[in-house]
Amino acid sequence: EPEVTQTPSHQVTQMGQEVILRCVPISNHLYFYWYRQILGQKVEFLVSFYNNEISEKSEIFDDQFSVERPDGSNFTLKIRSTKLEDSAMYFCASLAQGNNQPQHFGDGTRLSIL
Amino acid sequence: QQQVKQSPQSLIVQKGGISIINCAYENTAFDYFPWYQQFPGKGPALLIAIRPDVSEKKEGRFTISFNKSAKQFSLHIMDSQPGDSATYFCAAQKGVAGNMLTFGGGTRLMVKP
Numbered sequence: 001e002p003e004v005t006q007t008p009s010h011q012v013t014q015m016g017q018e019v020i021l022r023c024v025p026i027s028n029h030l031y032f033y034w035y036r037q038i039l040g041q042k043v044e045f046l047v048s049f050y051n052n053e054i055s056e057k058s059e060i061f062d063d064q065f066s067v068e069r070p071d072g073s074n075f076t077l078k079i080r081s082t083k084l085e086d087s088a089m090y091f092c093a094s095l096a097q098g099n100n101q102p103q104h105f106g107d108g109t110r111l112s113i114l
Numbered sequence: 115q116q117q118v119k120q121s122p123q124s125l126i127v128q129k130g131g132i133s134i135i136n137c138a139y140e141n142t143a144f145d146y147f148p149w150y151q152q153f154p155g156k157g158p159a160l161l162i163a164i165r166p167d168v169s170e171k172k173e174g175r176f177t178i179s180f181n182k183s184a185k186q187f188s189l190h191i192m193d194s195q196p197g198d199s200a201t202y203f204c205a206a207q208k209g210v211a212g213n214m215l216t217f218g219g220g221t222r223l224m225v226k227p
Contacts, residue, residue, distance in 0.1 A: 004157075031212040043158060043203060047213040091157050091227055095212060102148060103215060105157035 004106035006092050012054040012112045019078045023092030023107045023108055031095035032075045033103060034067065034089040036060070043091065049075065079111075087113045118206050120218025127225050133191040135221045137204035140185065144206035148215070149178065149189050152201045161202070162189070194225045 005024045008028055013019045025032050047057040064080045075094075078082040079086055089110050093103040120137045127133045137147075150158035162186065164171045164178040165186055171178045176188040191198055204218040 033214065035215075042219045043215075043217040046214070047214065048214055050212055055212065058214075093157075102160040102163060105150075105159065106154070107157045 002104075002106050004092055004094055006090075006106035006109050008109060009107070010110045010112070012114060015084055015113050018083050019082055019111065020086050021079075021090050021092075021103065021111070023075045023077075023106060024073055025075055025092065025094030026096070026104055027073070029094035029096050029104070031097075031103075032067075032069065033093040033095070034077045035091045035093060035105075038088045045075070046090075068109075070114075082111075082113045084113050087111060118204060118216050118218040120204050120221060122221060123219065124222045127194045127223065129194065129196060129225055130149045131194050131225075131227050133194045133198065133223055133225070134205070135189045135202055135204070135223070136186065137188065137218050138184075138186045139206050141208065142185070143208040144216075146207040147178070147180065147187050148205050148207070149176075150205060150217075152203065152220075158203060162217070192224075194223075196225045196227050197217075199225050201221055 005020045032049040035043050037043045045058050047061045048055045049066055066078045068076050077104045089108040091105050091108045095103045118139050146165035149161045151161045152158045162173050162176045164180050166182045169180050175192045177213050180187045202221045205215040207213050
């Protein structure tokens with residue numbers, strides 16, 4: 001069964017540094033998402049992406065965040081100047097066209113900010 | 115109004131028992147309600163989903179009950195097994211395909227052998 005793959009599985013970064021989280025969505029999917037999960041808390045929506053542009057974003061997704069689909073297969077989340085509170089699991093998800101289709105999640109990248 | 119409230123936070127059930135997890139929502143624009151199962155170190159995986167035009171959906175040992183007037187829905191796991199031990203999240207989505215999921219707070223289920 002096709003999967004959403006995310007790399008790296010764990011990223012450790014110094015506060016203030018830039019970090020890029022990478023995702024390869026399922027190949028025929030058209031909608032792409034980033035969610036995050038702070039340890040022990042619920043999964044929170046960050047941003048959705050469709051037709052090469054952001055379609056929706058949450059208040060968490062401020063100016064330090066950006067997303068890109070640079071080559072038609074990868075989908076990246078960039079955090080420009082990381083803060084301690086950015087430490088979380090970041091999940092990428094993708095969705096096929098059509099109603100009643102579920103979002104498929106990757107296994108996440110654990111981001112640790114020191 | 116965007117929140118989905120989930121209870122209980124944790125649940126311990128004996129093998130063979132019934133696990134019941136409840137969720138409630140406020141926003142009547144929500145019209146797709148999936149349940150996700152998450153094992154440690156893994157991403158959420160879709161378990162079962164329902165739309166509000168039906169009151170119940172069953173897939174194997176998993177059943178969603180939906181009460182549109184009360185704005186509540188629940189997951190029932192029949193004949194619970196130790197392998198069902200995981201965190202379960204309800205979620206809600208509004209409108210057309212492609213919209214974001216709003217997740218409940220999660221329930222950590224432990225099924226004792």
